[in-house]
Amino acid sequence: MGTVEIVLLVIGIICVIVGIILGLTDNNEKEAAESSVSDYDAASQVSQVAQTIDSIIEKKMQDIEDKTEARLDKISNTKILEMNEYADGVLKEINRNHNEVMFMYDMLNEKDKEIKTTVKDVNVTRMNRGYAYNDAKQQSAMEEPKIVMQDIEDFVLDESLSTHDKIRQLYSNGYNDVEIAKRLKIGVGEVRLVINLSSGNN
Numbered sequence: 001m002g003t004v005e006i007v008l009l010v011i012g013i014i015c016v017i018v019g020i021i022l023g024l025t026d027n028n029e030k031e032a033a034e035s036s037v038s039d040y041d042a043a044s045q046v047s048q049v050a051q052t053i054d055s056i057i058e059k060k061m062q063d064i065e066d067k068t069e070a071r072l073d074k075i076s077n078t079k080i081l082e083m084n085e086y087a088d089g090v091l092k093e094i095n096r097n098h099n100e101v102m103f104m105y106d107m108l109n110e111k112d113k114e115i116k117t118t119v120k121d122v123n124v125t126r127m128n129r130g131y132a133y134n135d136a137k138q139q140s141a142m143e144e145p146k147i148v149m150q151d152i153e154d155f156v157l158d159e160s161l162s163t164h165d166k167i168r169q170l171y172s173n174g175y176n177d178v179e180i181a182k183r184l185k186i187g188v189g190e191v192r193l194v195i196n197l198s199s200g201n202n
Contacts, residue, residue, distance in 0.1 A: 009060060013053045020049050157183075167194045 157166050163184060170180045177195060181188040 006060065006064075009056070013056070016053070017049065020045065164194050167191055168198050171195050171198070 157169065161169065163186065166184060167180055170183060171177075175183070177188050177191040180191045184191075
């Protein structure tokens with residue numbers, strides 16, 4: 001019940017009271033004619049009217065209170081439902097973001113493992129290549145002197161020639177100064193001197 005209805009109700013009650021008072025006034029005039037009506041009856045009627053008015057007002061106030069409480073309960077329930085829906089939405093969004101973060105974390109872990117595996121494979125490959133290169137280099141270094149020594153030993157020199165002629169003969173057949181010095185068991189400086197002199201004479 002609204003404020004307007006309460007005001008109208010109070011006005012109606014006042015009108016009833018005024019009517020009763022007017023009725024009592026009429027009764028007073030009748031009392032002048034009829035001596036059987038006493039002042040006690042008038043007071044009793046006023047008391048009954050007041051009780052009736054109080055009862056009506058109390059009932060209306062109770063109705064207003066009940067309706068107000070019902071409306072507040074309805075509003076509260078509506079707000080609670082809205083808050084629950086909002087909370088559910090927020091929780092769903094949080095769960096979705098959490099799942100996305102975990103998915104990205106798993107992907108990064110997989111990529112990290114792949115990168116580490118690739119780097120390890122590359123390092124192993126480099127090491128293997130390095131070992132293979134060193135082995136080949138060592139093998140080549142071990143084999144080349146044998147071939148040179150074999151070539152030097154296989155070439156037949158005329159022992160009747162002088163040392164200088166032997167140097168010239170070996171040099172003319174493609175041997176360098178170091179190889180000639182080893183074959184003839186002389187110093188490299190002497191071999192170079194003879195080669196330079198021979199080249200200058202030519």
